[in-house]
Amino acid sequence: MAKLQVGVVSPEREIWSGEADMVIAKTVEGEIGIMPNHAPVIGVLVEGGVLRVKRDGNADLVAAVHGGFISVAANEVSVLAEAAELGSEVDVAAAKDALQRAQAAIESSQDDADAQLEAKRNAARLRAAGEEV
Amino acid sequence: MGAQLRLLRRRIKSVKSTAKITRAQELIASSRIVKAQQRMQAAVPYEREITRAVTGVVSNTSSVDHPLTVAKENPARAGVLIITSDSGFCGGFNANLLREAEALRGLLESRGIQVTPFVSGRKGVGWHAFRQREMGGQWVGFSRKPSYNDAKEIADTLIGSFKAEDGIDEIHIVSTEFVSMLTQNVVVNRILPLEVVETTEAPKDGPLPYFEFEPSAGAVLDSLLPRYVESRIFSALLQSAASEEAARRRAMKSATDNANELIRVFTQKMNQVRQAEITQEISEIVGGANALADSAAGKE
Numbered sequence: 001m002a003k004l005q006v007g008v009v010s011p012e013r014e015i016w017s018g019e020a021d022m023v024i025a026k027t028v029e030g031e032i033g034i035m036p037n038h039a040p041v042i043g044v045l046v047e048g049g050v051l052r053v054k055r056d057g058n059a060d061l062v063a064a065v066h067g068g069f070i071s072v073a074a075n076e077v078s079v080l081a082e083a084a085e086l087g088s089e090v091d092v093a094a095a096k097d098a099l100q101r102a103q104a105a106i107e108s109s110q111d112d113a114d115a116q117l118e119a120k121r122n123a124a125r126l127r128a129a130g131e132e133v
Numbered sequence: 134m135g136a137q138l139r140l141l142r143r144r145i146k147s148v149k150s151t152a153k154i155t156r157a158q159e160l161i162a163s164s165r166i167v168k169a170q171q172r173m174q175a176a177v178p179y180e181r182e183i184t185r186a187v188t189g190v191v192s193n194t195s196s197v198d199h200p201l202t203v204a205k206e207n208p209a210r211a212g213v214l215i216i217t218s219d220s221g222f223c224g225g226f227n228a229n230l231l232r233e234a235e236a237l238r239g240l241l242e243s244r245g246i247q248v249t250p251f252v253s254g255r256k257g258v259g260w261h262a263f264r265q266r267e268m269g270g271q272w273v274g275f276s277r278k279p280s281y282n283d284a285k286e287i288a289d290t291l292i293g294s295f296k297a298e299d300g301i302d303e304i305h306i307v308s309t310e311f312v313s314m315l316t317q318n319v320v321v322n323r324i325l326p327l328e329v330v331e332t333t334e335a336p337k338d339g340p341l342p343y344f345e346f347e348p349s350a351g352a353v354l355d356s357l358l359p360r361y362v363e364s365r366i367f368s369a370l371l372q373s374a375a376s377e378e379a380a381r382r383r384a385m386k387s388a389t390d391n392a393n394e395l396i397r398v399f400t401q402k403m404n405q406v407r408q409a410e411i412t413q414e415i416s417e418i419v420g421g422a423n424a425l426a427d428s429a430a431g432k433e
Contacts, residue, residue, distance in 0.1 A: 007178065007182065009178040009179040009182055010179060010281075011176055011179045011180075011281040011284075011363070011364060011367055012172070012175060012176060012179075012280070012281055013175040013176075014175065014178045014179075017178075027347045027348075028347070028348055028352075029347045029348045032347065039345055040189075040343060040344045040345065041344060041345040041346070041347060042186055042189060042190060042344050042345075042346055042347070042353050042357075043346070043347030043348075043353070044347065044348065044352060044353055044356050044357075068360070069183075069186055069353070069356075069357060069360075071182070071185070071186045071189065071344075073189065073344070078182040078185075078186070080179060080182050080183055080186065080360070082281075082360070083281075
């Protein structure tokens with residue numbers, strides 16, 4: 001079966017690139033699963049989403065992806081994230097800490113948009129690292 | 134004579150310590166260029182992908198009618214983003230940049246367009262403040278190591294001003310392009326309204342595929358275009374950072390070379406003076422001895 005060529009890039013560096021069988025990302029419309037020979041598509045990703053790349057024989061590659069796009073064309077998938085982090089690179093303790101702080105901020109004032117964004121991002125980081133949130 | 138010798142010694146000492154400083158600066162700059170280049174390279178994949186995505190969207194939507202791509206018929210105001218450095222000691226880097234910016238300003242004003250400068254880098258801000266030119270925005274403190282958030286901040290201000298009713302109609306960017314360690318060019322680019330055909334390479338695999346959009350072409354374009362502008366600014370910042378270090382390395386190298394040349398000249402001069410002094414002393418002693426001998430001979 002054909003393989004997908006996947007590249008996950010953020011403005012400051014290339015996070016990961018390689019072959020994969022399936023890519024699952026979360027767009028503003030909902031989850032989208034890309035398999036080989038998918039029709040060309042460009043989607044807007046949500047803040048604090050989790051990207052999952054399924055590979056043959058390897059464990060899934062999981063990354064926290066904050067904003068950005070996914071573009072698919074001719075079996076090439078590029079994920080352009082504004083910020084992204086591989087699950088294995090997440091500092092779990094720091095993320096938990098940040099999440100708690102953000103949640104505390106949300107409780108004290110409901111319409112703290114920054115804190116809500118921060119909470120979303122850290123929740124995604126933790127999910128990418130395989131933690132239950 | 135002794136005074137001149139002392140003066141020369143003092144100058145040699147001072148030039149030597151200057152040479153030490155410039156030499157150190159040169160080495161620091163050389164190691165920073167490498168890091169700056171690495172950062173530049175690390176940003177390339179994202180830029181390439183986003184350019185491709187923008188090209189994909191724009192070539193797919195038959196009528197691109199987005200505020201960021203539509204050029205006004207009679208632009209009245211233009212914003213010019215000038216990317217300078219925070220610190221000096223980098224030769225003509227900022228001077229060249231500001232000269233180019235002035236030329237652009239002249240060109241735009243001759244077309245009846247009012248220019249608002251947006252300045253990044255302490256040197257450029259100082260330059261504008263000194264001339265009491267009003268700036269649309271100023272950013273300092275990151276010229277050596279720009280982060281994406283810095284680019285985002287600049288882009289937000291520019292796009293905000295671009296979208297505003299009485300804001301600017303065009304955005305140009307004056308920055309330094311890093312070609313190689315030895316060559317950096319000042320370049321002027323218009324980033325908004327977007328020139329839709331940006332890519333220089335022809336599509337390799339025939340026409341671009343027909344994309345589907347999630348959620349819709351308009352929504353994708355809405356969030357894609359600002360990102361694209363950010364990425365262009367980010368890349369300009371990174372190139373400028375690398376160029377700054379390269380310019381600094383070159384300036385410091387020639388300063389060190391000049392200092393060494395000065396030391397050589399001064400040392401030569403000093404030796405000459407010292408030798409002349411010794412010769413004179415000897416001739417005085419000999420003269421004195423001769424005179425003594427002569428007078429002694431006269432008495433006998």
